[in-house]
Amino acid sequence: MRKPIIAGNWKLNKTITEATNLATQLVEGLGSISDREVIIAPTYTALRRVFDVIEDSPIQLSAQNCYPQTSGAFTGELSPEFLQDAGCQCIIIGHSERRQLMGETDLFINQKVYKTLQAGLKPILCIGETLHERENKQMFDVLSKQIKEGLADLTAEQMATLIIAYEPVWAIGTGKTASSDQAEEAHAFIRRLLKEMFNNEVAGQTRILYGGSVKPDNIDELMAQKDIDGALVGGASLNAEDFIRIVKFKKQIS
Numbered sequence: 001m002r003k004p005i006i007a008g009n010w011k012l013n014k015t016i017t018e019a020t021n022l023a024t025q026l027v028e029g030l031g032s033i034s035d036r037e038v039i040i041a042p043t044y045t046a047l048r049r050v051f052d053v054i055e056d057s058p059i060q061l062s063a064q065n066c067y068p069q070t071s072g073a074f075t076g077e078l079s080p081e082f083l084q085d086a087g088c089q090c091i092i093i094g095h096s097e098r099r100q101l102m103g104e105t106d107l108f109i110n111q112k113v114y115k116t117l118q119a120g121l122k123p124i125l126c127i128g129e130t131l132h133e134r135e136n137k138q139m140f141d142v143l144s145k146q147i148k149e150g151l152a153d154l155t156a157e158q159m160a161t162l163i164i165a166y167e168p169v170w171a172i173g174t175g176k177t178a179s180s181d182q183a184e185e186a187h188a189f190i191r192r193l194l195k196e197m198f199n200n201e202v203a204g205q206t207r208i209l210y211g212g213s214v215k216p217d218n219i220d221e222l223m224a225q226k227d228i229d230g231a232l233v234g235g236a237s238l239n240a241e242d243f244i245r246i247v248k249f250k251k252q253i254s
């Protein structure tokens with residue numbers, strides 16, 4: 001059984017005061033929820049104050065990025081160890097905005113994944129194809145490269161805590177969600193690949209989240225798919241009511 005995860009990526013939004021207010025609303029609205037995991041990823045500057053708000057709740061803290069070195073002459077960067085010191089349990093790695101805007105490569109992303117695991121934190125590895133790649137029938141090749149290179153040299157044991165987020169770039173922040181069939185097709189492909197690269201157990205245990213314009217009105221259908229284990233939510237995670245509804249997605253009774 002894979003426990004569902006709903007993660008909110010706040011990106012470059014919410015001042016420290018706004019972030020602590022939103023976190024307070026989530027703590028109150030979600031109570032002691034335990035049949036699903038909830039993760040929020042505020043900006044770096046808000047991390048510690050948000051941690052103080054959620055510390056005694058089931059909500060976990062995530063960073064949106066990291067640098068793959070512990071400490072030293074790396075001006076402006078933060079390592080997994082420093083993020084852990086701020087209260088983080090997870091780190092989002094390889095988000096499409098960082099791949100596209102900051103030119104992050106699969107090799108660099110792999111170094112971050114490795115370092116995050118070494119520090120004892122959970123990486124949320126983001127992958128996904130652009131519209132151009134999908135239209136040119138390159139989707140499976142792109143996903144395969146991102147997974148194989150992003151997870152290069154990891155052992156099956158190291159995969160135990162890693163989370164994958166499939167986020168088709170054309171669906172992020174655009175209001176266009178992949179249909180549940182399109183999302184399921186990609187998730188099933190990723191799971192088959194994990195089986196090939198590692199083993200049945202890794203394929204069966206790894207949580208694969210869907211991301212791309214997830215909203216209160218599409219979460220239930222997405223979560224009804226066999227290989228969709230949760231969601232990485234951008235825009236809708238900035239509103240407490242919407243995010244709480246997404247976290248409280250309705251389970252289909254089969």
Ligand code: PEP
Nearest residue numbers: 172173211212213234235
């Ligand atoms: C994201 O940033 O990871 C994301 C999925 O954004 P949105 O939900 O706004 O499409």
